[in-house]
Amino acid sequence: MSAGHRRLDIEEVGDVTVARFVDKKILDEGNIQIIGNQLFSLVEEEGRKKIVLDFSNVEYLSSAALGKLITMEKKVKAAKGKLRLCAVRPDIYEVFAITKLNKLFDMRDNQQAALEGF
Amino acid sequence: MPDTDEFYDEFPSDTARGREVQERIVCELENRGFAPRDVFGVRLALEEALVNAIKHGNKMDPDKVVKVHWQVSSEHVRVVIEDQGEGFTVSEVPDPTEDENLDKPGGRGIMLMRSFMSLIEYNDRGNQLTMEKRKDADD
Numbered sequence A: 001m002s003a004g005h006r007r008l009d010i011e012e013v014g015d016v017t018v019a020r021f022v023d024k025k026i027l028d029e030g031n032i033q034i035i036g037n038q039l040f041s042l043v044e045e046e047g048r049k050k051i052v053l054d055f056s057n058v059e060y061l062s063s064a065a066l067g068k069l070i071t072m073e074k075k076v077k078a079a080k081g082k083l084r085l086c087a088v089r090p091d092i093y094e095v096f097a098i099t100k101l102n103k104l105f106d107m108r109d110n111q112q113a114a115l116e117g118f
Numbered sequence B: 001m002p003d004t005d006e007f008y009d010e011f012p013s014d015t016a017r018g019r020e021v022q023e024r025i026v027c028e029l030e031n032r033g034f035a036p037r038d039v040f041g042v043r044l045a046l047e048e049a050l051v052n053a054i055k056h057g058n059k060m061d062p063d064k065v066v067k068v069h070w071q072v073s074s075e076h077v078r079v080v081i082e083d084q085g086e087g088f089t090v091s092e093v094p095d096p097t098e099d100e101n102l103d104k105p106g107g108r109g110i111m112l113m114r115s116f117m118s119l120i121e122y123n124d125r126g127n128q129l130t131m132e133k134r135k136d137a138d139d
Helices: A029-044 A063-078 A090-098 A111-115 B015-031 B036-057 B108-116
Strands: A008-013 A016-021 A050-054 A082-086 A106-108 B005-012 B065-072 B076-082 B119-122 B128-134
Touching: A008 A029, A016 A029, A016 A111, A029 A050, A029 A063, A050 A063, A050 A111, A063 A082, A063 B108, A082 A111, A090 B036, A090 B108, B005 B015, B015 B036, B015 B065, B015 B076, B036 B065, B036 B076, B036 B108, B036 B128, B108 B119
Parallel strands: A016 A050, A050 A082, A082 A106
Antiparallel strands: A008 A016, B005 B065, B065 B076, B076 B128, B119 B128
16 A cells, blocks of 8 residues: 555554554545555464554544544454543544444553553 | 535445545535534444445445435435335344443444434335434533
């Protein structure tokens, strides 16, 4: 995949992989597909077990993006890994709360809180 | 309402075109001083509704169109979105918040529209959606 299509910034903090979304809006279906594939490859190809998804750049996301996050949670769980979400702004948090996905995901206020005790 | 403006657009089943209409409507709201939280909610509801019309209604058929009427005033926005699909029964869409449905796709879009808008309503056939957001509405 070309660098121009990379939709996640990946950083290693100890044994934890922090993936930060590059986009402000996660709406476009093609884009969501690419993001999904990049997320899944962290678990399926690279075998990473502790993953933090950092939403600090994200201003909008749609239910199509939520579907990918749910699949990611399942894949990480199947690989006996752990997934945490962090830095979700209040508007976006409301989207998770309305759909009760705040119960499914382990969500932390910021990256530091997500890394603590991971 | 005296300051109400009405608009109409129709476009083939293409999500990029749907997003252009979304931008036009959002722009109208921003120009009329809708609060950022309202604009966020309306944008999200439009995204879900237009993608539903294009993907699930028209099944991406480029020969079918989506028709959008909208009305904006300083107090409200009302949008009617019609696709040329077979329609569906909204009550048959599974509740995405039930434990057994939590990891299934679908249903979440309608739920978000219902939550962020003051009103959403489908016609009997299920191919036409009316949604409205009233400014300062307590929802």
